[in-house]
Amino acid sequence: MELRDEIIARLQPLQPLQLDIQDDSALHRGHAGNNGGGHFELTVKSSLFSGKSQIMRHRMVYQYLQDLMPHRIHALSINALSADESSV
Amino acid sequence: MDVQAKIKETVSANRVVLFMKGSPKFPQCKFSNVATQILDACGAKFVAIDVLQDMDIREGIKQYANWPTIPQLYVDGEFIGGADIMRSMYQSGELQTLLAKA
Numbered sequence: 043m044e045l046r047d048e049i050i051a052r053l054q055p056l057q058p059l060q061l062d063i064q065d066d067s068a069l070h071r072g073h074a075g076n077n078g079g080g081h082f083e084l085t086v087k088s089s090l091f092s093g094k095s096q097i098m099r100h101r102m103v104y105q106y107l108q109d110l111m112p113h114r115i116h117a118l119s120i121n122a123l124s125a126d127e128s129s130v
Numbered sequence: 131m132d133v134q135a136k137i138k139e140t141v142s143a144n145r146v147v148l149f150m151k152g153s154p155k156f157p158q159c160k161f162s163n164v165a166t167q168i169l170d171a172c173g174a175k176f177v178a179i180d181v182l183q184d185m186d187i188r189e190g191i192k193q194y195a196n197w198p199t200i201p202q203l204y205v206d207g208e209f210i211g212g213a214d215i216m217r218s219m220y221q222s223g224e225l226q227t228l229l230a231k232a
Contacts, residue, residue: 096215101196108198117161118199120214 045080045114052106060087079116091124133190141204146176149191150201154178161213165201168220174229
């Protein structure tokens with residue numbers, strides 16, 4: 043499975059209302075310290091995030107992806123929105 | 131002293147601590163770079179700990195905050211977040227308020 047598809051599949055327990063994955067891996071290929079893992083920017087919107095701090099939301103995302111880091115995912119930026127929030 | 135105690139001592143003894151890869155002058159990762167730039171933009175004095183210099187801290191800090199990534203910002207001993215959270219708190223002005231409180 044492509045890494046991108048795997049990320050999407052793994053985040054399904056969050057019941058995402060929106061899930062955007064920007065793959066910036068090509069921009070960072072072979073830079074210092076990069077072991078070949080991908081660079082991703084993730085926007086997840088979920089009603090499960092309501093009333094939760096950013097720290098809690100990030101932890102909820104990390105729990106599904108943590109074992110992919112740092113080998114397959116080298117860098118991950120997370121934008122976690124509750125159902126009534128919109129992207130900045 | 132074990133590494134968890136050492137981290138606790140560091141974040142207790144210094145008001146603002148950033149665990150990062152590299153140094154503020156030579157950050158070794160884009161997120162660490164963003165984090166130092168945000169703290170500079172806030173005019174904050176902070177202690178930077180380069181986790182690349184110490185494998186025990188590099189792994190230990192992930193357990194300490196139950197947070198798998200670096201950088202990590204601590205203010206008054208409390209874990210505030212990583213680069214994404216710092217950026218959103220900076221954009222909302224929340225971070226400046228937090229750092230300004232003495």
